Amino acid sequence: MIYSTVNHSQLISKVDILVRDVLFGTINFQQIKSQLNEFYYSFIISLDFEFRYSKPIQAFIECTNKIIGNDYPYNVFWDDEKTVQFIRLLSGYEKAIKKDYSAWRYQSNKNCRNLEPNIRTLISNHSRLLFVRVDLKYIQEISNHITIRDFNFHMKKLRDAIHNGDTCFTHLLRYALSLEQGEDNGGFHCHLLLIFDGEKHYKDNYLADQVGQKWQAITEGVGYCFILNTKEYKEGLARRGILGIGMIHRNNLQEVENAVNAALYLTRPDKRDGSYQRLKVSLPNMNTFGQSRPKGQVNGQYS
Numbered sequence: 024m025i026y027s028t029v030n031h032s033q034l035i036s037k038v039d040i041l042v043r044d045v046l047f048g049t050i051n052f053q054q055i056k057s058q059l060n061e062f063y064y065s066f067i068i069s070l071d072f073e074f075r076y077s078k079p080i081q082a083f084i085e086c087t088n089k090i091i092g093n094d095y096p097y098n099v100f101w102d103d104e105k106t107v108q109f110i111r112l113l114s115g116y117e118k119a120i121k122k123d124y125s126a127w128r129y130q131s132n133k134n135c136r137n138l139e140p141n142i143r144t145l146i147s148n149h150s151r152l153l154f155v156r157v158d159l160k161y162i163q164e165i166s167n168h169i170t171i172r173d174f175n176f177h178m179k180k181l182r183d184a185i186h187n188g189d190t191c192f193t194h195l196l197r198y199a200l201s202l203e204q205g206e207d208n209g210g211f212h213c214h215l216l217l218i219f220d221g222e223k224h225y226k227d228n229y230l231a232d233q234v235g236q237k238w239q240a241i242t243e244g245v246g247y248c249f250i251l252n253t254k255e256y257k258e259g260l261a262r263r264g265i266l267g268i269g270m271i272h273r274n275n276l277q278e279v280e281n282a283v284n285a286a287l288y289l290t291r292p293d294k295r296d297g298s299y300q301r302l303k304v305s306l307p308n309m310n311t312f313g314q315s316r317p318k319g320q321v322n323g324q325y326s
Contacts, residue, residue, distance in 0.1 A: 030167040032304075034066045035080060036209030039303045042079035045110060046117050052103075055110065059101035063087065067096040074171060077303040078123035082116035127301060128292050134312050135290040138199055141314060142218075142286045145197055146273055151221030152196070154268045154282050155231050156251040159213040159238045165245050166210035171304045174211040178202065180241045181213075185317050191233035192317060194223035199314035201289040203300040211302075214289050227252040227269045 041058050044050040067087070076084070090108050091099055101109075146152060159181070161169050178200075185192050201214045217234065224230060228250065235248030250256075252268055260266040267281030290312065292301065302311050 030065075030209075031069055031170045032204060032209035032211060033167040034062055034069060034209070035076075035303050036204065036206060037062050038066055038083050039077065039079045039299075040206065042083050042113065042120070043299070045113055046120065052106065052110075056101050056103070056106040059106060059109065063099065063101065064096045071170075071172075073306065075305045075307060075309075077301070078116070078120045080303055082113060082120060086112040086116070131290055131292045135287050138290055138314055139283060139287060141197065142283050143279075145218060146271065146279055146282070149196070149221065149273065151270055151272050152282075153219040153221045153224045153227050153230070154271055154285065155217040155219065155227050155234070156268050156285065157215050157217075157231050157234050157238075158249040158251070159215055159235075160247045160249060161210060161212075161242065161245055162247045163208075163210075167208060169211055169245070171211065171302075171306060171309075174202070175306050175309055177238075177242050177246070178213065181238065182313075184237060184241070188317060189237070191230055191237055192217070194220045195317045196220055197314065197316055199286065199289050200312070202302055202309075202311045204302045204304070206299050209303075216286055216289055221270055225270060228254065 037058070041050075041055070045055060066083075070084070086109055089112060090105055099105075160166065185195065185198055188195070195217055197218045199216045202211070203214065204211050215234070217230070219230065231248075231250040231252040235250060238246040238248050257266055257269055260268070264277075265281055265284065267278070267283070267285030271278045271282040273279065305311065
């Protein structure tokens, strides 16, 4: 696969941050003008009208189009007058962007309400389950050049592997995944939860490593997997009393509650570092959250 030479995802993230800073942050006038001159041209020429952009990105496109008109982007210089126009026009989108943000949080809460009973039912039906958590990313040197089309292609191949029960996905009872985009570097990534039959598997770190190798194969070597099921990471969670991955026993109520909370992390919009990692760009009919049984897609749910 040939990847884009433009920092596509990073540009999208920069535009998103600029719009939110202008409307809700503390950015000053000179910073706004400087950023418009820094990445407006690169962003505009990288637009793909097959993609669906978030409300802040749409607002940026519409505002700048009204100001620039038919001028070629390369010739545009954002002076004081154009920057004032941009700020004024953008303010008219504040209500729509807030409404969109509220709708996203509502959907996240709905995903949470759908996921929790499925996790609890699964736990009640099995004496022990093996919870595996990995974050599927891209190596830093190329992550900014991965487009949403690349990411979607890789995620489809991953779902196919899961539903086909390939190698590391045997005896998988349920999975859930959440697709996100980094705030600063704009990198696309997937939070993945895999719940295995604890009677069939017990080596969670080994399984997580196998999933990482599968991700690397799917991405032809540009994928990177962060494993949460390492001994060191789990020991850190245990010291804080929140270990909810690894082997979970139905008769241990603390383990059960920790496992449910760990699973629901995938649906939470608020990150511990305060970053805004929602997808800012997607493809038509692209699912950003999903949960399902791997075979037969019984009770499969997507949003």
